[in-house]
Amino acid sequence: MTQTTNTMIGYTANLPTENPEAFVVRTGEVPAPGPGELLVRVEAVSVNPVDVKQRASAPAKGFRVLGYDAAGVVEAVGENVTGFAPGDEVFYAGSIGRPGSNQRFHLVEARLVGRKPSTVSFGEAASLPLTALTAWEAVFDRLEIDPDAQGDLLVVGASGGVGSVLLQLVRARAPRVRLIATAGQANAEWVRSMGAHEVVDHKGDLVAQVLGLAPDGVNWVFSSHSHEQEGLYARLLRPFGKVVAIDDGPRDVAPLKGKSIGWLWELMFTDPLHVPTSEHQRWILDQVAALVEQGAVHPTVTDDFGPLSPDSLRRAHAAVESGRTVGKIVLSGWDESVLA
Structure with missing residues (x-):
């Protein structure tokens, strides 16, 4: 990988979506994956109610990156990781205890990552992880x-x-x-x-x-x-x-x-936060991917707000905050003006 600079979109204060500073861009070095981790080049994300709640009330502690749905491509693999290689297309929700996926290059625990369904786009895949994991755990577990x-x-x-x-x-x-x-x-x-x-x-x-x-x-x-x-x-x-x-x-x-x-x-983040050796969510996502490829489950995208940027994130947060959304809102690709 030749890219050395990472672009991140996060918040520094709990501001309403009408404020143009609700989300800001920061840059840093592209991180290297540690043991058990993947470095993913994020191609699409979606916005969930948990993002809205966190932006509105959780302390930024300087700068915080949200995002608990992503689809992208594996860039690098850490030690002790099996089943993944650079170039693999993946999707995942990740953990609320770590920086989120609203960044170009994202470190995520491999145990929480599934293979992206081959029959759908990155945006469509990004609509599924958090909601599918929540639904699966709620009903079947x-x-x-x-x-x-x-x-x-x-x-x-x-x-x-x-x-x-x-x-x-x-x-x-x-x-x-x-x-x-x-x-x-x-x-x-x-x-x-x-x-x-x-x-x-x-x-x-x-x-x-x-x-x-x-x-x-x-x-x-x-x-x-x-x-x-x-x-x-x-x-x-x-x-x-x-x-x-x-x-x-x-x-x-x-x-x-x-x-x-x-x-x-049911809290989808219980497994990532409290069961550090569990690979249950990776297994669930692989089952969901298979159901999507079989045509038994379809992505629930109702709006794609286009390339990821502070403005598109504000719009997506405002829509979810309204409580009137149906299905999922995704953001596909990256606004070239924000990339380092």
């Missing part, structure tokens, strides 16, 4: 839904990034599970195209709508909007059912006790 499972899964917030890929994954790997999705009327066709069997209006009477479809209650609930919904889920779930939630906020789970309902959490 937390709720323990296996390929032979039968029952009803209520997907709350189905038109978002995680919900959109979760519907596809369940269709592909647990085909006898019925998917009941919540969405607004404007997004009903989108969630049906992602795999929902039934769609209920999230602004309507959920109890009447869901129990009209599943009179005895649903077996499982996945929720990205669960704050203060514990009583609602207690009414909708069968005895011994389970909820898995990915959003934040205090919980009073007492209403669930009467039916022995289990409340579970």
